[in-house]
Amino acid sequence: MSAAMDDAALAAHLAETAGRILLTVRDSGLFAGKALGKAGDQVANQFLIDALREQRPDDGVLSEESKDTPDRLTKSRVWIVDPLDGTREYGEGRADWAVHVALAIDGVARVGAVALPGLDVTLTSGAPVALQPANTPPKMLVSRTRPAAEAVFVAEKLGAELVPMGSAGAKAMAVVRGEADIYLHTGGQYEWDNCAPAAVAAAAGLHVSRADGSPLRYNNADTYLPDLLICRKELADEVLRFAAEYSPD
Missing domain, CATH: 3.30.540.10 (Fructose-1,6-Bisphosphatase, subunit A, domain 1)
Known part of the structure; x- marks a missing residue:
């Protein structure tokens, strides 16, 4: 090496x-x-x-x-x-x-x-993949064991199909690979859960942010980074708007 x-x-x-x-x-x-x-x-x-x-x-x-x-x-x-x-x-x-x-x-x-x-x-991120055509209707990734209520709410608003899947990295890369269009996570993560996926997704030309649209920041004293949105850019505004509308009540 x-x-x-x-x-x-x-x-x-x-x-x-x-x-x-x-x-x-x-x-x-x-x-x-x-x-x-x-x-x-x-x-x-x-x-x-x-x-x-x-x-x-x-x-x-x-x-x-x-x-x-x-x-x-x-x-x-x-x-x-x-x-x-x-x-x-x-x-x-x-x-x-x-x-x-x-x-x-x-x-x-x-x-x-x-x-x-x-x-x-x-x-x-060093060899970004070419994005595939969007799915119709859009596909939205959720936890295979505990789908977040907020993600289910946004999917219903978008008319998106829910796709259960395992790890955070697998979900994020499913969007990069065109198997899905949206990965919205609000159930709690740490920096190591999403730093690499965020870099790869951004290099591929996807929208990458916190669930409120603010930038992801790393190397913080507190490593808790609870939410994430990786999605096709043309869907980002709607996803962020519906996410902001969600209320657990």
Whole structure:
């Protein structure tokens, strides 16, 4: 591995390699259930952290599976990773789980790669995919286990078809790949859940924002980033308007 590899190529290589590691752990047959998820998280995280320290020693790192430190807050460049997004789906042998590797520069998701190892696909901000024609009616992604009431409300207003799916990365990449048109999430996330998907989606020309339309900002002291909208640009205004109309009462 050359130290001269650019950030986007590095992100893609790391995500793909971590994905292969996770498949190897799962295929080993040595773990099952929660133990499988825990083992996968730990092994993939150790690889990513060690590789980033070797390849980008001056950058900060934030990972779901590592103890956070304030050191990253002093850095302009911070890698934000989720070694295994969708632990449940991974443990169940499904394909809708992902590996996220992103680089935030001055709080903006500039570089990202999302590997979908179960599909043998990696999408990256360094090689944006061409958007496919929109679906008619539009398709809107929701959690396969607990669809958010706000997303269901917006889908009804739009006349959109609900598509249940697993991890955040899988949902976001389904929009990038043209399998769906809208991913609206309001149920709570952290920076590692959406930084890489946001970078990949933005590079592909999709609308990316908070659920109220404000920009996503990264490398915050508080890593909680509870809501997200990734959708086709021509649908963004309507989705944001209907989301603002929603009331839990």
